[in-house]
Amino acid sequence: MTGKKLVISAVVLALVQIGFLSWMIAGRAAILRNGTEVLLKVEPVDPRDLLRGDYVRLGYEISTLPAKLIADLPPGQTTTAGGRIIVRLKKDADGYWRPVSAFLATPASQPGPDEADIAGTISGGWSIEGDATLSPEYGIERFYLPEGEGRAVETDMRVRPFGVRVALAKDGTPQIKALMDGDKTLFEEPLY
Amino acid sequence: MASYAGKVRQDIARWVENGLINAETAAKLNRDVEANARRSLSFGTVLAMLAAILLGAAILIFIAANWEAIPRITRVLTVFAVIAAGYVGGAWLKLRDYPAFAEAAWVVAAAAFGGAIALIGQMYHFSGDESGAILVWCAGTALAAVALRSNPLTVMAVAIADGWLVMMLLNGFDFRDGFDFPYLYVLMAIALFLVSYWTRSQAARHLIILSLVVYAGFVALSDDWDAMAIQLAIGSAAVFAAAVYASEPLDGLLQLGGRLPLHALLGFLVGMAILQFKYDEGGGLILTSALMLAGIVAAIVLAGRESRGLRWLAYIGFAYELVWIYLVMMGTMLDTASFFLAAAVTLGLLAFVIMRVEKRMRGHAAERGATS
Numbered sequence: 001m002t003g004k005k006l007v008i009s010a011v012v013l014a015l016v017q018i019g020f021l022s023w024m025i026a027g028r029a030a031i032l033r034n035g036t037e038v039l040l041k042v043e044p045v046d047p048r049d050l051l052r053g054d055y056v057r058l059g060y061e062i063s064t065l066p067a068k069l070i071a072d073l074p075p076g077q078t079t080t081a082g083g084r085i086i087v088r089l090k091k092d093a094d095g096y097w098r099p100v101s102a103f104l105a106t107p108a109s110q111p112g113p114d115e116a117d118i119a120g121t122i123s124g125g126w127s128i129e130g131d132a133t134l135s136p137e138y139g140i141e142r143f144y145l146p147e148g149e150g151r152a153v154e155t156d157m158r159v160r161p162f163g164v165r166v167a168l169a170k171d172g173t174p175q176i177k178a179l180m181d182g183d184k185t186l187f188e189e190p191l192y
Numbered sequence: 193m194a195s196y197a198g199k200v201r202q203d204i205a206r207w208v209e210n211g212l213i214n215a216e217t218a219a220k221l222n223r224d225v226e227a228n229a230r231r232s233l234s235f236g237t238v239l240a241m242l243a244a245i246l247l248g249a250a251i252l253i254f255i256a257a258n259w260e261a262i263p264r265i266t267r268v269l270t271v272f273a274v275i276a277a278g279y280v281g282g283a284w285l286k287l288r289d290y291p292a293f294a295e296a297a298w299v300v301a302a303a304a305f306g307g308a309i310a311l312i313g314q315m316y317h318f319s320g321d322e323s324g325a326i327l328v329w330c331a332g333t334a335l336a337a338v339a340l341r342s343n344p345l346t347v348m349a350v351a352i353a354d355g356w357l358v359m360m361l362l363n364g365f366d367f368r369d370g371f372d373f374p375y376l377y378v379l380m381a382i383a384l385f386l387v388s389y390w391t392r393s394q395a396a397r398h399l400i401i402l403s404l405v406v407y408a409g410f411v412a413l414s415d416d417w418d419a420m421a422i423q424l425a426i427g428s429a430a431v432f433a434a435a436v437y438a439s440e441p442l443d444g445l446l447q448l449g450g451r452l453p454l455h456a457l458l459g460f461l462v463g464m465a466i467l468q469f470k471y472d473e474g475g476g477l478i479l480t481s482a483l484m485l486a487g488i489v490a491a492i493v494l495a496g497r498e499s500r501g502l503r504w505l506a507y508i509g510f511a512y513e514l515v516w517i518y519l520v521m522m523g524t525m526l527d528t529a530s531f532f533l534a535a536a537v538t539l540g541l542l543a544f545v546i547m548r549v550e551k552r553m554r555g556h557a558a559e560r561g562a563t564s
Contacts, residue, residue: 003287006340010283013339014276014301017332021272021308028316055317142319176317189316192265 029191031175035167036116038089038097039180042162055144056153058164062087062099062118065136067128071101072108078129080104085122085136086172090115096163119172140166140174145187156181200225237292241344244296248303252310264315271311274304279336295344302333302348326356334384337391346384346393353380354403361410377407394449401448405459412466421470425463429487432456436494453495454502460487461509465516472520484513497553507546514538 041061065087086107089097091114100115111117120136128134143164145153156162163180178188201222208218251274262270278301286294306329312318313325330352337345357377381400388396405424412420434442435452443450464484471480488506496503518534 006286007280007283009339010279013336014279016335017275017279017305018272020328020332021268021305021312024309024312025268025315028312054314137319139319140317142317144314144317190264192268 025192028175031167031169031173032177032189032191035169035175037177038091038116038118038166038168039095040164040166041096042157042164054150055142056150056157058141058143060138060140060164061096062089063135063137063141065099065102065134067130067132067134069099069102070104070128072103072105073128079127080122080134082122085120085134086117087120087136088115088117116168117172118166118168118174138174140164140176143176143179143187153179153186197225237295240292240296241299244299244303247300248307251300251304252307254307264311268308268311268315271304271308275301275308277301278304279340283340295342298336298340298342298345299348302336302345305329305332305336306352323356323360326352326359330356330380334387337393338387341391343391343393343395346388346391346396347399349387350384350396350399350403353377353384354399357403357407361407378404381407389447394447397446397448398451398455401452401455402458405455405462408459409462409466412463413469418467418470421463421466423463425460425467425483425487428456428459428463432460432491432495450498451501453491454499454505457487457491457495457502457505457509460491461505461512465512468516477517477520481513481517484509488513492549496549503549503553507542510545511538511542514542 043059043061043063065085069087070085083104086103087099088101088103088107088111090100090112092098097116107117118138120138122134122136160182162182165177165180165185167175167177169175176189179186204213204218204221204225207213208215213221251271278297282294282297282301285291285297309325309329318325330349333345333352334349336342337349360377381404385397385400388394388400405428408420408424412418412424432453435456439450439452442452446452448455461484464480464487468477468480468484471477488509492503492506496506515538518538
């Protein structure tokens with residue numbers, strides 16, 4: 001490789017990698033800026049070990065989903081093959097958003113007023129008969145905290161109801177906006 | 193290595209003086225020595241690479257610490273600057289004829305790319321997709337290896353892929369799906385193998401073949417059915433035979449520096465050892481043990497002369513086999529005192545075999561040295 005070519009390769013490579021990273025950031029910032037904001041209720045996942053290194057693990061009310069809510073279930077199917085699930089949320093009287101229906105394929109109808117869709121994934125093999133529940137993951141099950149603040153948050157989370165404000169993109173991709181201690185905003189995320 | 197080059201140069205000068213070779217040949221030989229000495233690993237290169245790895249690790253840990261003292265946009269831009277400076281600065285160093293520092297700078301830049309992915313994941317609270325993040329890092333590093341034609345970056349990409357493989361194998365257990373194997377790894381291995389030709393990275397090729405053996409071993413271990421272990425053993429034996437009988441064309445194709453038989457023997461030993469776990473009594477035990485021992489002897493006879501490493505791998509396989517036979521045959525019948533007796537006999541037998549084989553190989557080498 002000649003000298004000039006090597007330098008050009010290196011510059012292009014740096015631009016491609018930095019460009020890719022910027023694209024990741026821009027995508028997230030766009031959801032934060034333009035997404036529909038919903039408030040989700042946090043439920044303790046594993047009471048012994050919420051704090052993992054520098055983040056707390058978050059479980060949500062919507063992390064346990066009654067299988068009955070699935071609206072577009074093919075007749076006769078008794079288990080899910082796994083994969084993507086869209087959960088339609090509606091704002092409740094207490095301000096928290098709760099699931100009203102769910103879709104395994106792209107929803108046929110648009111969300112109504114005070115409604116929004118969140119996308120998650122479920123692992124396959126779950127029963128969807130009768131009173132079965134599904135455990136979708138939404139990719140928002142972690143909140144990274146500044147060093148040393150984890151313990152206090154973890155303790156409080158056990159005694160008081162916490163919430164998370166989430167921005168939802170049109171396709172349902174969720175992005176955490178803020179961690180709420182009741183009505184109080186604990187940590188709010190800047191765009192960048 | 194440098195001392196070897198120096199000695200050869202002295203010898204060439206002497207040969208010219210004694211009229212053994214002419215000046216033109218001497219110049220050619222000197223050029224060849226020069227070219228090959230450049231390519232070999234010097235102590236300085238190793239130190240530069242260690243420094244790069246430490247610096248890369250420092251960047252990753254610094255980011256992982258989620259240090260709040262600096263606003264995060266500044267942190268992101270700092271990492272971007274490290275990426276750009278590493279790649280472009282490395283190219284500049286390469287042109288200034290500091291190849292070791294150039295490669296080191298590139299390794300730091302590729303580590304910073306991985307760190308940036310982690311930092312963004314932390315900034316936006318991503319959860320649950322480490323696998324995807326590591327794959328992106330691996331792809332970015334492989335791209336850098338191709339763009340800069342870098343041997344160390346190729347090895348790094350393979351190492352990241354291997355890390356991903358291990359992570360998937362260890363965490364991939366899902367009680368609903370059974371053992372969910374990262375079959376994607378085979379495709380990654382093929383892609384990186386192709387990259388390694390362009391980047392002239394023999395080390396990357398060795399690492400890929402080793403990791404494929406480990407991968408096949410994992411699949412065979414978790415499989416109730418023995419097909420994978422049998423395929424691994426038979427496939428390795430076939431590769432071994434090909435590597436011995438068609439060594440020139442095969443090594444020309446794979447460019448492994450003649451070490452393919454070593455990998456094949458390892459694959460054979462791993463496959464057979466796994467089969468032995470499953471057939472540990474009666475006819476199955478006799479058959480697998482006989483095949484294992486026959487394979488080891490065949491390996492020494494066919495390729496032991498060329499490779500000391502292969503002989504020692506064969507001895508290790510032999511020792512393992514003796515211990516295994518002892519464990520399943522005698523372990524239940526004998527008490528502790530007899531265990532020591534059996535161990536003494538085993539070790540004595542092993543030492544005897546190793547000494548005999550090494551002596552024969554030395555004899556052959558001396559014979560060939562005398563005739564040539």
